Amino acid sequence: MAQAFDARAFIREQRDGARHPPGAVRDFVRAFTVGDVPDYQVSAWLMAVFFKGLADEETFELTDAMLHSGTVIRFEDLKGPTVDKHSTGGVGDKISLPLAPLVAACGAYVPMISGRGLGHTGGTLDKLESIPGFDPKLKVADFKRLVREHHFAFGGQTAEIAPADGKLYALRDVTATIECIPLIIASILSKKYASGTDAVVFDVKTGRGAFMRERADARKLAEGLIAVSKRLGKRATALVTNMDQPLGHAIGNALEVVESIEILRGGGPADVRELTLALAAEMLVLAGVEPDAAAARKRAEQALASGAALDNFRTIVAAQGGDAAAIDDPTRLPRAPHLVPVPAPTGGFVHAIDSYALGELVVHMGGGRAKKEDAVDPGVGIVLLKKVGDSVDPDEPIAHLHVRDSDAGDLVRAATGAYRMEKAMPHASGLVLERLA
Numbered sequence: 001m002a003q004a005f006d007a008r009a010f011i012r013e014q015r016d017g018a019r020h021p022p023g024a025v026r027d028f029v030r031a032f033t034v035g036d037v038p039d040y041q042v043s044a045w046l047m048a049v050f051f052k053g054l055a056d057e058e059t060f061e062l063t064d065a066m067l068h069s070g071t072v073i074r075f076e077d078l079k080g081p082t083v084d085k086h087s088t089g090g091v092g093d094k095i096s097l098p099l100a101p102l103v104a105a106c107g108a109y110v111p112m113i114s115g116r117g118l119g120h121t122g123g124t125l126d127k128l129e130s131i132p133g134f135d136p137k138l139k140v141a142d143f144k145r146l147v148r149e150h151h152f153a154f155g156g157q158t159a160e161i162a163p164a165d166g167k168l169y170a171l172r173d174v175t176a177t178i179e180c181i182p183l184i185i186a187s188i189l190s191k192k193y194a195s196g197t198d199a200v201v202f203d204v205k206t207g208r209g210a211f212m213r214e215r216a217d218a219r220k221l222a223e224g225l226i227a228v229s230k231r232l233g234k235r236a237t238a239l240v241t242n243m244d245q246p247l248g249h250a251i252g253n254a255l256e257v258v259e260s261i262e263i264l265r266g267g268g269p270a271d272v273r274e275l276t277l278a279l280a281a282e283m284l285v286l287a288g289v290e291p292d293a294a295a296a297r298k299r300a301e302q303a304l305a306s307g308a309a310l311d312n313f314r315t316i317v318a319a320q321g322g323d324a325a326a327i328d329d330p331t332r333l334p335r336a337p338h339l340v341p342v343p344a345p346t347g348g349f350v351h352a353i354d355s356y357a358l359g360e361l362v363v364h365m366g367g368g369r370a371k372k373e374d375a376v377d378p379g380v381g382i383v384l385l386k387k388v389g390d391s392v393d394p395d396e397p398i399a400h401l402h403v404r405d406s407d408a409g410d411l412v413r414a415a416t417g418a419y420r421m422e423k424a425m426p427h428a429s430g431l432v433l434e435r436l437a
């Protein structure tokens with residue numbers, strides 16, 4: 001008879017900072033996935049990891065075991081390479097929406113697996129679901145078929161994909177053990193690589209609106225994501241990018257879809273366009289579609305200018321049950337009934353916009369979830385009229401709130417409070433801070 005997993009000894013080892021023997025972490029993942037280790041013992045181990053960390057070998061073993069805890073999708077029948085992007089989460093980060101159809105239009109296959117809003121950050125699946133009828137809850141067979149037919153699809157984690165992560169993540173969420181680099185690495189990589197991609201570009205956010213506020217932590221996370229990816233036989237690079245102010249102008253689900261469509265039409269805010277092209281270039285080189293970043297960028301610019309990426313987006317929206325007419329007529333998207341201007345706190349130059357505060361504000365307005373089971377309101381959100389570096393007259397509005405209730409005094413005050421103004425112009429800070437390979 002197989003010996004039962006000794007959870008007490010395993011927790012004790014981790015608590016005391018001793019290393020687990022080879023295979024022990026794998027046995028632990030196997031045991032808790034089938035329900036042989038109760039949640040309280042899993043939680044105790046997680047907290048011990050939070051304080052004592054994991055050795056590189058243990059992080060690798062945890063990731064690999066979680067990756068193989070359910071179905072591992074294989075795209076054997078594609079005529080080209082697969083590549084995906086993963087963002088560690090930000091405010092106004094709608095990049096996946098224009099990026100996947102753009103990279104697909106350039107010849108790579110993009111089996112994109114996305115998440116829902118987490119804390120103050122928005123999630124791609126919630127944004128896409130604001131398109132009436134759009135269904136990202138794809139079965140594995142449908143996901144594979146759509147990727148084969150259209151070069152990309154927007155899916156989410158299902159119970160079949162990395163179920164160990166689903167279980168661990170739910171426990172981490174309620175035991176204050178999310179912000180732990182080895183656990184984040186295992187969580188992100190297990191579901192990405194179980195979804196069948198050969199390569200991933202990581203957009204690791206840093207700054208006020210990111211989970212990794214400190215640049216050094218963001219770099220450490222990026223290095224870990226790349227190192228474990230390589231050990232798994234995958235190709236990976238990372239951009240560390242600035243999340244000190246929201247990305248683009250729109251924050252909120254349907255509003256971000258509208259901004260994504262502007263990007264696909266060749267317009268939209270400069271920072272969203274720039275990051276979309278930078279990540280597209282990384283993905284095309286990583287997938288081997290283009291030999292270098294300059295050629296890849298040129299190809300991506302052409303796919304935006306020709307409308308090929310926009311056509312792709314329209315096609316996938318229809319294929320996933322969504323109202324494709326909304327792509328050409330955004331008034332078909334949900335919209336909150338009231339538009340309330342946010343006055344500037346004073347005149348001057350915008351020096352900082354607290355992206356964390358604005359992300360939280362949109363959650364509070366109903367655009368995100370306070371509890372896992374909450375429904376999100378697709379129509380609410382904020383459109384920033386002024387960003388860092390812009391000059392503002394004392395009476396000019398700096399933003400518009402899209403709200404359900406016109407009595408929005410508290411929300412307006414909170415939005416005004418997120419802006420810091422100064423008399424002098426601020427120094428420009430870059431968007432892509434660092435590239436790691």
Ligand code: URA
Pocket residue numbers: 088115178183184185187188
């Ligand atoms: N996103 C994930 O998928 N997992 C984490 O642990 C953190 C962010």
